[in-house]
Amino acid sequence: MTSNAMEGEAVVRDPRRWWVLVVLSLAVLVIGIDSTVLNLAIPSLIRDLHATPADVQWILDAYVLVFAGLLLTAGSLSDRFGRRRALITGLAVFGAASLFAVLATEPWQLIAARAAMGVGGSILMPSTLSIMMTTFAEDERRTAMAAWATTSMVSIVLGPTLGGFLLQHFWWGSVFLINIPVAVLAIGAALVLMRETTGDQRPVDPVGVVLSIVTLTATVYVIIEREWNIGVIALAVAGAVAFTAWEARSAHPMLPLGVFRSRDFTGTCLTLLLMVFGMGAVMLMLTQYLQFVLGFGPMRAGLALLPYAVSSAVCNGLGATLGKKLSNKTLIVTGLVVMAAAFAILAQADGYGWVLAAMLVMGMGGGLAGPAAYAAIMSAIPLEHAGVGSAMNDTLQQVGMAISIAVLGSVLAGVFTDNMPANAPEAARDSIGAAFQLGYADAAKTAFTTAMSHGSWISAGFAFAAACLGLILLRDRKPVAPQPETAPLP
Template sequence: MTARPDAARPGAARSAAAPPGTPDPRRWWALGALVVCVLVLGFDLTILNVALPAMASQLGADTGEQQWIADSYIVVFAALLLPAGLLGDRFGRRRMLTAGLVVFLAGSVAGTFAGSPEQLVAARAGMGVGAALVMPLALSVLPSLFGDEERSKAVGAIAAGAAAGLPLGPLVGGWLLDHYWWGSVFLVNVPLAAFGILACLLLLPESRDPAAPAVGAVSTLLSAGGLGALVFGIIEGPGRGWTDPLVLLALSGSAAMLAGLVLHERRSERPLLDLGLLRRPAFLWNTLTTSLTTLVIAGLLFLLPQYLQAVLGYGAFDTGVRLMPMMGGLLVAARCAAPLVRRLGARTVVSAGLVVLAAAAFLGAATGPGDGYGWAALWLTVAGTGFGFAVVPAMDGALAALPADRSGTGSGLLQTLRQVGGAVGVALLGSLLAGAFTGRLDTSGLPGPAADAARESVVAAHLVATRLDAPGLAASADAAFVHGMSLALAVCGVAALVTAVFTALRLPGRRHRDA
């Protein structure tokens, strides 16, 4: 097995112990460091959920400020993924990955000691800048470390690390809040980011594209503004309403900026938004499959914590523990995906994984108000297994289809579409859940203000029921939430099945690189 070509290009450093043309002996240690990096990014997407009430109380943050504390990270993260990939191609992927970890570490320190909501929003935005550099470049350095046969295992480890971080957020955050103050949810990032920086400097070979163009200011502003406005509009739509002026302004402004970006980039020889990559069938269909699969799994992870906490009554830490069956299924699938792809082909494995994911969603849609955790654990395990078999070969196939000199920009485009898919999944399923919950909740006999408060969410309904000593309202809230969750999971199942059909029809059957 030989190393990928980009590892041997000018500017790519190899281990002194490894003769040219042989795999770097440090590659598995380097992969472990990358997994730690993406794990931290994953749980930073969800760790704030359990710490936000304490932060809001101590910092005096109002509702709008709390939304910005939660959303600033993901908005900046998604907005900067495209230029981050090009920066890695131009200036060196190891160098920019290390820089991203430094920025992420600095943002974490600032968040730990923030004394106002504004400072915390700024710190979270800084962490988003760092995360935008780390995530695509963690993928784009893999071809310089691993050959075709090993790369799918490496991609599986990265995917498992990123996905495992999502349920670890409430788990780690709940434990820290039980023992320390709210700033500890940021402080925990510091030693992990420092470890990642050291590992990048010592273990990763440098790789770059000497012919990569400069990062244009106009392209960067249009891509960052367009993607940031799109994700912001999607996040705010369910809460504010899709006809809210701010949401409409964000979405229309996003459409205008992204259209301007496409027009501007069409005149560029090496564009920031390299839509030419989408003309490669393997990259196009693997990327779409990955994005739609992320949409489904993001919806599941949005619904499940609410169900476990509000309906089944578990705390934040216990909820994180009970999401682990999904991670178990994902880890098993990530380990088994590569040999199955070699034997059956990517199209068969990805399509089958999507069918399994759809089956898990339909099992979840059959949940009743009286069902306990055992049923949820069953379909969570099935969901993790299906997700692993679908997303790991699809991500590996997308990377394999990229030219070696465009792995940074291609990984940035892949991750951008994944993040947008996840945001769309949460927004649309959240809207569906909210509408079904409000329509089914029985608030008859309640005073007007209490009824309005109960309709806001299942958590609010339980608080009203406790305050008014109304067990009937609590039971109605549980039934209404489970009904809404079942509808949303049914939609997830249909989306996974539709994706499976398109994958079976269009995805290349055997792994190959496009010429």
């Protein structure tokens, strides 16, 4: 059943669809945990693998570069060759790479494993939303997406919590070991529960594949390295221009550019990009604030973030319910305004009480805006291109996250340095961790609190700008009414 079904038309519902959602949530869970759990393991990697700062940077960046660079290609190929096949392949590659990471004894081996995990993640992630689109009828998709979004948010918070527990009791490899049983379980469940679906059967677009990989990889590299490398910037710009020109004239484009003529699709893409930019660095700020300023240990800091996940889960469900009566535009704009208010609260932080209030309000805003944004993007693209639509959603989030961490990370560092004593050693003025080691703990706490306040106001501004953009670009479309059910699929 396509997204443009006539209201009241009978639909066929897969009786296993909610179990399929559990499998998709498992896949999202393992990806989300892995994206945050590694940060806590950095001291152990330096000590046990003798990793240099450059090694650590590449251990973190190898995954992001490969993951972001391959998303559009993987989404397109999943439409062509099968979404269940893509999910299973991605889980298998991700699980095998995680095992290789556990067995690594040299930094270069771990870097290679992280790059391979990026390949697996890029294959499986777009298939999650596209399978959801083809498994659920339109009137149920918002509820399914709310569960998907909740799992994604919970995984980001669960990463530091679980990572803190594992590192407190086991060695650094345990943070990768947890991926393997989850991947195996998800593969088995997918084979039993899911039916295969395909979309666009046109020939593969090899030129588009190469140009998209070059463009996205070069773009993300420039962002995460935070360097004005003229050669790489020129490569990113040239790749983007060439990709657009090729796709516009190709008989079988990988990314049908016509979808951007839809105000709902383009407007939501731009709004989501600004929303993720505001949200991207929140964990970067909070994990450091909780541990350095408030003195929480890694595990306690992870537990202190759980209210964010709880609020997000509750409000994602609320957003799905309201989505049956209110338009995507209303929910997105309202949610973004609430998120802007949450960042304004965080800017006043002077203890955990302020952080808790900000997280609860932030979860409320994200719960209203997130599922509505995903629904707007996916409903604006034909089902035969569901993999590409899902990949676009994932790419926007990855690029927005990278920009957020790069820009707000630089703001945090700059404001921190400016607020440290002028006579403090350069190392203490550059890093809160070094400041603690060199005896400037009190000054560092004050400086970082000021820096987080500045970063929070910037995030509030971008969330509010995203709300204004959504108010202008998005259309107030009537929610889809529930459709009568026919006999279930066998």
